[in-house]
Amino acid sequence: MEFEVIAKCKTTKARVSRMKLAHGVTMLPTFMPVATQAAIKGLTSQQMESLGVTLILNNTYHLNLRPGLDVLKTAGGAHRFQGWNRNLLTDSGGFQLVSLSKFTTITEEGALFASPFTGEPTMLTPEESISIQHTIGADIIMQLDDVVSSLTTGPRVEEAMERSVRWLDRCIAQHNKSGKKDSQNLFAIVQGGLNPHLRDRCLDMMVARKDGVAGYAIGGLSGGEEKGDIKQCADKLPDERPRYSMGIGFAEDLLVCVALGVDMADCVFPTRTARFGVALTHSGPLNLRLSKHTKDFGPIDDSCPCPTCKDKVSRAILHHTITHETAAAHAITMHNVVFQAQVMGRAREAIIAGTFPDYLQTFFAQYFGKAGYPEWCVNALRSVGVDLLEGNPNQKVIPGTGAKWEYSDNPAL
Amino acid sequence: MAMTASTSSVSFSLSNWGPVSTTRSKIFGPRLGSLILHRHPQESDLDLSLPSTSREIRLETPTFLTSTSRGVVPHLSRDNVKRCESIRWVNVPFESFMESNPPVPTIHPGPDPLHKFLGFNQSQQIISMSARNPCDGRQLPPNGKDTVSVWTLQGVRKLTPSDWQKYATKCQPDVVFALSDTPFTDPPYSQKRMTKSIERSAQWLARLLSSPTIPLPSVILHLAGLSSSPARRAFSNSLLEPLYGPELEAVAHMGIKNLDEGVVGYSVDLVPIRMTIEAEGRKIASTNNTATPSALTPMFNQTRHLAVPLHTAQIIPLVHSSLSSLPPFKLRLINGIESPHEVLRYISKVGIDVFDAGWAQKCASIGVALDFEFPVITRKDVGEVGRLQIGCNLYDEAYQMDFRALSSSFLCQCPTCVPVSTPEGEEIKHGVDSEEYTRTTAIPTHPSTAVLSEVKGYTRAYIHHLLHTHEMSAHTLLTMHNLETLDRFFRGIRGLLTQLENSQKNEVASSLWDDEVSRFTLTYDELASFEVLETARGMWKDVDIKRGKGRLSKEKNEGEND
Numbered sequence A: 001m002e003f004e005v006i007a008k009c010k011t012t013k014a015r016v017s018r019m020k021l022a023h024g025v026t027m028l029p030t031f032m033p034v035a036t037q038a039a040i041k042g043l044t045s046q047q048m049e050s051l052g053v054t055l056i057l058n059n060t061y062h063l064n065l066r067p068g069l070d071v072l073k074t075a076g077g078a079h080r081f082q083g084w085n086r087n088l089l090t091d092s093g094g095f096q097l098v099s100l101s102k103f104t105t106i107t108e109e110g111a112l113f114a115s116p117f118t119g120e121p122t123m124l125t126p127e128e129s130i131s132i133q134h135t136i137g138a139d140i141i142m143q144l145d146d147v148v149s150s151l152t153t154g155p156r157v158e159e160a161m162e163r164s165v166r167w168l169d170r171c172i173a174q175h176n177k178s179g180k181k182d183s184q185n186l187f188a189i190v191q192g193g194l195n196p197h198l199r200d201r202c203l204d205m206m207v208a209r210k211d212g213v214a215g216y217a218i219g220g221l222s223g224g225e226e227k228g229d230i231k232q233c234a235d236k237l238p239d240e241r242p243r244y245s246m247g248i249g250f251a252e253d254l255l256v257c258v259a260l261g262v263d264m265a266d267c268v269f270p271t272r273t274a275r276f277g278v279a280l281t282h283s284g285p286l287n288l289r290l291s292k293h294t295k296d297f298g299p300i301d302d303s304c305p306c307p308t309c310k311d312k313v314s315r316a317i318l319h320h321t322i323t324h325e326t327a328a329a330h331a332i333t334m335h336n337v338v339f340q341a342q343v344m345g346r347a348r349e350a351i352i353a354g355t356f357p358d359y360l361q362t363f364f365a366q367y368f369g370k371a372g373y374p375e376w377c378v379n380a381l382r383s384v385g386v387d388l389l390e391g392n393p394n395q396k397v398i399p400g401t402g403a404k405w406e407y408s409d410n411p412a413l
Numbered sequence B: 001m002a003m004t005a006s007t008s009s010v011s012f013s014l015s016n017w018g019p020v021s022t023t024r025s026k027i028f029g030p031r032l033g034s035l036i037l038h039r040h041p042q043e044s045d046l047d048l049s050l051p052s053t054s055r056e057i058r059l060e061t062p063t064f065l066t067s068t069s070r071g072v073v074p075h076l077s078r079d080n081v082k083r084c085e086s087i088r089w090v091n092v093p094f095e096s097f098m099e100s101n102p103p104v105p106t107i108h109p110g111p112d113p114l115h116k117f118l119g120f121n122q123s124q125q126i127i128s129m130s131a132r133n134p135c136d137g138r139q140l141p142p143n144g145k146d147t148v149s150v151w152t153l154q155g156v157r158k159l160t161p162s163d164w165q166k167y168a169t170k171c172q173p174d175v176v177f178a179l180s181d182t183p184f185t186d187p188p189y190s191q192k193r194m195t196k197s198i199e200r201s202a203q204w205l206a207r208l209l210s211s212p213t214i215p216l217p218s219v220i221l222h223l224a225g226l227s228s229s230p231a232r233r234a235f236s237n238s239l240l241e242p243l244y245g246p247e248l249e250a251v252a253h254m255g256i257k258n259l260d261e262g263v264v265g266y267s268v269d270l271v272p273i274r275m276t277i278e279a280e281g282r283k284i285a286s287t288n289n290t291a292t293p294s295a296l297t298p299m300f301n302q303t304r305h306l307a308v309p310l311h312t313a314q315i316i317p318l319v320h321s322s323l324s325s326l327p328p329f330k331l332r333l334i335n336g337i338e339s340p341h342e343v344l345r346y347i348s349k350v351g352i353d354v355f356d357a358g359w360a361q362k363c364a365s366i367g368v369a370l371d372f373e374f375p376v377i378t379r380k381d382v383g384e385v386g387r388l389q390i391g392c393n394l395y396d397e398a399y400q401m402d403f404r405a406l407s408s409s410f411l412c413q414c415p416t417c418v419p420v421s422t423p424e425g426e427e428i429k430h431g432v433d434s435e436e437y438t439r440t441t442a443i444p445t446h447p448s449t450a451v452l453s454e455v456k457g458y459t460r461a462y463i464h465h466l467l468h469t470h471e472m473s474a475h476t477l478l479t480m481h482n483l484e485t486l487d488r489f490f491r492g493i494r495g496l497l498t499q500l501e502n503s504q505k506n507e508v509a510s511s512l513w514d515d516e517v518s519r520f521t522l523t524y525d526e527l528a529s530f531e532v533l534e535t536a537r538g539m540w541k542d543v544d545i546k547r548g549k550g551r552l553s554k555e556k557n558e559g560e561n562d
């Protein structure tokens, strides 16, 4: 990996960098669409490429089940298998193992679970997770970590944190001896859902292993308030390594993370919500299932460069076809993928132009309108010197993650 | 036969070879033709400067039309439709738009509302509009004296001939199918019902042609009469009767003397005919208390999950009785085809020019990649390995490790088999991602350039994987491939006919055609092919139940939580 920070925001911790991997350059900060099963919902790899996406995510747990490693090996890796010629990232499979498998037990050796095929007890060790990811062949791979729910308290949290560091060492060792270091890059995972003291220790230990890792992921965040902890991580992580915040996908959250110094994020939300008829726009999400769109011949967003809006696909025809025709989901998926990329692209432009704080103000004002700003966003941005309410003093502040959008299903609305 | 006073007109002409003479065998045999759509520039047309060829679409026949559902080609977003050169004629069943009143396309602002609303390119695609999905055989309440029952998601709607004229003129498709009084109640139908059916169908055609306030698109007429040869003959004859008095006045603007002169071509919907033949068979069997006589043609499953034989042998003479009195040089179209074998039969025995592609698209929806060629050239070896099927059920575990291209007989050029990457630099730019920023000074020759040049087609193994993980992309890739395979099949048919036409000896030519058809039939086992489709449909259902609908609603709930 070649990683170079090319611009920094003078107010916030935001930065623009260039990350060169084996399948080309990806400019950061960026959002990564999730192709869980080696496909972005209904789209072809050529379509994704045409949207200006240069980095997507595959899930190791899923690919290991299907098509399986034999198939991927014979295909020559996941890139060739899915016809994707740009950059690819895989997770370790550990998170899904814990959340999707009922019988997972963590031991020092690894994660013990019931094989979904045979029911036999099966062990996923850190070494094996890395070697599975080597077979998949993604440009960025993740360490196996000992994931605990953010609701967990007590000694188990500390145990998991310390084990994750030990597992990182085993992952680094496995990666170093594989001969794949030139084409694949290992990221460490900092546990975000910890108390500040533990998180600090975790960061110290992980930063000490900097030479063995190409970048850092921040994991274990789910609720809105916890995302504030990203600041502590980003502040402490070395400048010369990319920082990846796992599972972040709402536009407002993305921009706050960027302001805190995050370079990459992923989430299934933009592609999943598309299938239920929700198009994301700079003026907030739009539920195309609502009957108010029946006779609306305008596109989702006049100024959007996506194939759907450029072709002037109307809200009316999307309303007529969504949930009945897969093609409608494809059209909205393309739009949402482009929307996410635009949000991040505009952030990069603003950072370079030195206007990132203004961009945050404009984005939030247009996106939320009078709906109110999420409290966590306001607080997190204050911590890096941007006061969203400064230019908009009458704006409401909504506790927690914020506004409720028109995600409603009721077609009568 | 071009119709005047319309913003577009369709004309059809036959090539020299074929049924120019009057003998019966020549009227009904393979033929080559061309269908030309000419868009007349309007005063409001901003593109008056365009060369005239860009206002013309030319389709060589025999060819096919692509089916749509709710106005879209299933599984293809518009950018993918543009990637498919095989999509040149789309048919739009209008009934789904009758869920709102007035139907939404009829209030679309600006010229060419239907093209614009559905996003088809006027210089690339011909759009036809039919009231109903011609392949839908579901039961419906009876049609009325002045209404056709149509199917919408919100239940049955009634469509009147005058509304149909209004919708056709407002939507401005290139072709409109006249309303037909085809019953979908409970076949078989009485003679009285058939008499009513042909009378109404003729009246409704007259209504469609009469004094529209806006020019009417070119009209294709469904040949009424179902399984009754006398009714079919009577219907055709009624079209040829000279019009008098007010009836003549009503169509005076068209300069026509009978109803037939008002239409550019004829269509036959196979589904209701098959259902009627089937019902008649059951009736005879029950009165004679014997088993149903075995069908001469294969069994297949319709989308409505009814097993109905193709009944091709019975239907061909019925189509003959419709066509024999009508001018032989008009366009002939068939809806409800189920296999390439059936296409060849209708070309050989009737001389059909246009076939619907619904079956090939349905194959894509159930995981079948079509794989056949005509004439059979590369797979002449099959005698030794056993007969082939017309497609692969990619659900089958046999494809798990099969990294071959979808087509075994030729290098398919479809966007699935030969994916075309966006030229570098032409992807959508989002900010600070132009070459100015992405260019790096270090190590100019990185392995990535080598990787980038290795764009290969999607494999059977990949689509097998997508099918089993219930990924929609499987059906997108299969639709693009199946339509191209079908296009190639028709190119092969036209190529052979052109070759034979040039040979100038009709007897030799006709036997060479028959030889190639039987070679195709011997190479590709039709019955076994239907079994492949049947198995695929079963596996599609299993995966859909396991990972489809149920999973979707689960995700929906999750989605609401986040």
Ligand SMILES: [Zn+2]
Binding pocket: A300, A301, A304, A305, A306, A307, A308, A309, A310, A334, A335, A336, A338
């Ligand atoms: Zn868009």
Ligand SMILES: [Zn+2]
Binding pocket: B406, B407, B412, B413, B414, B415, B416, B417, B418, B480, B481, B482, B484
């Ligand atoms: Zn193909």
